[in-house]
Amino acid sequence: MEKRVERETSLELPEELIEEILYYLPAKNLLRLKCVSKSWNSLISSNSFIKEHAKKSSTNGNLDRSKVMLNYDDSRKRAKYMRALCQPGILVSCPIQKFLHNEDPVAAALDSHHMKKLGYDIQIEDVRILGSCNGLILISINDWRYLFLWNPFTRKMRNIPHVSCFAGSEFSTWTAPPFTYSLGYDEYADDYKVVCIISDYAKPYHTHIYSSKNNTWKKIESFDKGDLLLNNSGKFVNGKLHWLAAQDDGVYEIFSLDLRKEKYEIVARPESFSKYVRPFFRNMGGYLGLITLSSSVDDINVWVMMKYGVRESWTKIWTFSYLEYSKTEICGVSPLCLKKNGDIIIAFENNVVVYNGRNELRKSRVEMLDGVIDSVVYVETLVSRFGDEELGQ
Amino acid sequence: MAAETGTPTTLTLKSNDDELFSVAESAAILSVTIRNMVEDGCAGGVIPLDNVDGKTLASVITYMNGISAIPADEEKKKSYRDKFLSDKDFETLADMVLAANYLNMSCLMDAVSAKIAQVMEKKSVGWVRRKFGIENDYTPEEEAAVKEEHKWTFEGVETDDDN
Numbered sequence: 001m002e003k004r005v006e007r008e009t010s011l012e013l014p015e016e017l018i019e020e021i022l023y024y025l026p027a028k029n030l031l032r033l034k035c036v037s038k039s040w041n042s043l044i045s046s047n048s049f050i051k052e053h054a055k056k057s058s059t060n061g062n063l064d065r066s067k068v069m070l071n072y073d074d075s076r077k078r079a080k081y082m083r084a085l086c087q088p089g090i091l092v093s094c095p096i097q098k099f100l101h102n103e104d105p106v107a108a109a110l111d112s113h114h115m116k117k118l119g120y121d122i123q124i125e126d127v128r129i130l131g132s133c134n135g136l137i138l139i140s141i142n143d144w145r146y147l148f149l150w151n152p153f154t155r156k157m158r159n160i161p162h163v164s165c166f167a168g169s170e171f172s173t174w175t176a177p178p179f180t181y182s183l184g185y186d187e188y189a190d191d192y193k194v195v196c197i198i199s200d201y202a203k204p205y206h207t208h209i210y211s212s213k214n215n216t217w218k219k220i221e222s223f224d225k226g227d228l229l230l231n232n233s234g235k236f237v238n239g240k241l242h243w244l245a246a247q248d249d250g251v252y253e254i255f256s257l258d259l260r261k262e263k264y265e266i267v268a269r270p271e272s273f274s275k276y277v278r279p280f281f282r283n284m285g286g287y288l289g290l291i292t293l294s295s296s297v298d299d300i301n302v303w304v305m306m307k308y309g310v311r312e313s314w315t316k317i318w319t320f321s322y323l324e325y326s327k328t329e330i331c332g333v334s335p336l337c338l339k340k341n342g343d344i345i346i347a348f349e350n351n352v353v354v355y356n357g358r359n360e361l362r363k364s365r366v367e368m369l370d371g372v373i374d375s376v377v378y379v380e381t382l383v384s385r386f387g388d389e390e391l392g393q
Numbered sequence: 394m395a396a397e398t399g400t401p402t403t404l405t406l407k408s409n410d411d412e413l414f415s416v417a418e419s420a421a422i423l424s425v426t427i428r429n430m431v432e433d434g435c436a437g438g439v440i441p442l443d444n445v446d447g448k449t450l451a452s453v454i455t456y457m458n459g460i461s462a463i464p465a466d467e468e469k470k471k472s473y474r475d476k477f478l479s480d481k482d483f484e485t486l487a488d489m490v491l492a493a494n495y496l497n498m499s500c501l502m503d504a505v506s507a508k509i510a511q512v513m514e515k516k517s518v519g520w521v522r523r524k525f526g527i528e529n530d531y532t533p534e535e536e537a538a539v540k541e542e543h544k545w546t547f548e549g550v551e552t553d554d555d556n
Contacts, residue, residue, distance in 0.1 A: 033519065034539055035543070036522055036525075036527055037529055037531065039530075354404050
């Protein structure tokens, strides 16, 4: 092989323009382009590039690049209503585009063989997806015993210690654990943070925050503004984690935790929200999505806060009357993605539907969805510096 | 050509190969560089754009006119941009990214960068080196090692005749 330069046919773009262009490439292409030259390799490996690439990838609403991580359990297909009894099974990852072409995902994203190579000799069972941010996913394995911060693309993972007050606790005895773990990112400090809220069956809720940079937990202000719905982990949007909390009058309010200021704040909710029961959140490509079941008319509604913090911007973008269908579990509804043009992609039962606010544009059947316990949408990134190990340049 | 006799809302732009173009001020100020000149009162005569050739400037002006004719509808603007860039080859796109950077037009800059990235997606490492004029400074052993490390990322990519 010889060095070859054909300057007469090429355009020498300044490095900062090349960098701008490379931000638009998927993570996989960037790894390949490390072969171009030493300077491209060091650019693509640099923390500042990886950080900016992750930021741009997560906000560009690019459907082509969005993937869904599914927590899938085959036995659930057979025992649909025995949610609490089934053992959550394997994690599989699939591009959303494949879903829209009726393809079932096949490849397992996490296997015990790989984990063993990383030094974690544990059985992968009873997995839960707790959150996602910048291509990283927070999972618990083995009935809450282990917490991992994981980049499914680079396959790097890091064990996160439990909050110290859990040490020695019998994890398996909890049917409904009295705590919730959530993942977020403090952009200012470039620090991935895990938040643990503990109800302890008593108020206020103690709140602990873990810094992956320092590998330490610390206690921050407690939450005392209502009954938190701890069955859903906080959703990370706009630099903040979000939870729902029932007030004394039964109305749900939205609370956020700013990961930089480490302070709780109230967030504007939809005006006509109070009559809904069993609400939960989804992160819809940078927008906070709220799914509500209307108790009076048996409708499921999907709301999206189009402009962060603005009450009037909450828009009802999907309504589904489940009386038209067999009365299956309503938790089977999960909005996956909000496209830039306002179309929404929703998985419910074993269908994936594209809806434009008025009409169903497309519907495809994905058999595997029947066995899905939880899922999260993410875009692959090169983020790998979320621990004390000094990786990259 | 309008030159200095043009109405107050028309500007005259001059490319680095001395072609003159007249363009509505309202469209031209999509370029922050030109807008600053207008605001500073230095846009009275001909505005020389030393870093842009006539072919590229003509294209940029087509874009300026096209996009400013679309009312505030981000979706329509996006589809205009997609259509505008759809038939451009790599060299034209590279000229446009340089021009958009010089003229400080962030919407064009972002769209062209994304388009170039899209063109690059399926291309070989050798193609990228040639088009960007990058010298391969790896030794064959070093390159083989980097390639081996990221072997799986080479699936589904154009093969390189010369690599």
